[in-house]
Amino acid sequence: MTKIACHPSDEMLASYAAGEIDGGLAVMISAHLEFCPHCRAKLAKYEEQYATQAFVSAAPDNHGDVNLDDMLEQIMANDSIPEKSVESLLNAPADTHIEVASQQFTLPQILQGQQQKIGPWSRLPGKIQRAKVSSASSSKMNLIYMDESSALPEHTHQGNEITLVLAGSFSDEAGTYHPGDFVIQDSQHRHSPRTEAGKDCLCLTLLDAPLHFTSGFASLLNPFSQLFFR
Template sequence: MINLHPTDEQLLQFAQGLASPGLSLIIAAHMDMCGKCAARVAQFEGYLAEQALSHPQAAEPELQKMLDSIMALPAQTGVKPDCATFLELDGRKFALPRSLQRYAGKISGWSHMVGKLWQARVDLGIEGRADFIYMEKGGSVPEHTHKGNELTLVLDGEFSDGLNHYDTGDFIRCDGQHTHMPHTEADEGCLVFSLLDQPLHFTSGLARLLNPFSHLFFK
């Protein structure tokens, strides 16, 4: 069951075409999984269309922003259906929400990280870093906080981080006010899609030794 959603402010920015490219992508993917948020955005879009029709001159600058935002999106390119629909890792197949399907063929390959973690970087052609991250049962990310913002969408499975418990479809935003250690005990593990605009800052254990070099891993 989806419990965590973008705020109304974020959904309105998405409907207006004013959200950043990364936020727009992860909201779109969340909406593919969440009828409640899709209906809310449709409500906002209806209101904006009403305003545009009743006050065309006042709405013109905002409509132009929306048009510019749409035109700035990268063109969709054809990909094979199998690549577009699923991510594969060690014999497992994960179905992707429609908005992320075209990026399945743009990963740099899976890298085995510490413990039971796997990571596949995604080239979105925008500022920041995007990754698919898979945690096997018993896997965890070392405790950390954030120098910037981290947006996460749970694509399959569930995990906890000491602050909350997250299920498939949940939308999560963390910043420097959050210190957490994501881990999963789910039999199926957990697959997430993550966007970072700044490197992580590890706060405990040997992982802290990586902090001086975090900018190198972020490139």
């Protein structure tokens, strides 16, 4: 397995750990984590920090809160244990693959069973196909398939773009990207992606991704920011 060279920023992983993150960006990071043990380990560290902050260091609110006492009674009255196996049997088997250019590709887990949210495929210039992934998010998500020996004209980005390679590889002026690579580009970047002969590429992309949150739980980290956001 090729080593993954491009990762989400620490700030993105921290926002993801806190759960304060745009849905589209969360999907991109979830898919990257499937490929990347390095980022999974980092994520676990952030989660541990937040957990300690919330449940060990923090003083609790409202001991003896009446609302909470009522809630405790209500919850314990609820004693049916939902059969998880039944739930998953009803949903299963989720469709795990997607077809494009007469090939089957495994989808990231978060997209498995969501085929009705994907597509249809449309052709772009330069032997490239695109399928929109609808997400209730301010950003736009697409699957991009680049056939072998294809190229996009040089372009810049209006906003931020994240490209996650799912299968195959593509190159631009800065290098070659392999499955799991999480390539972040902003309006400063100018590039012309292309694939080589005999090598195609499937990517998941997110346009105009809000990159970080400055409020809420993540901002609680500020006292420790020198540890986290180097």
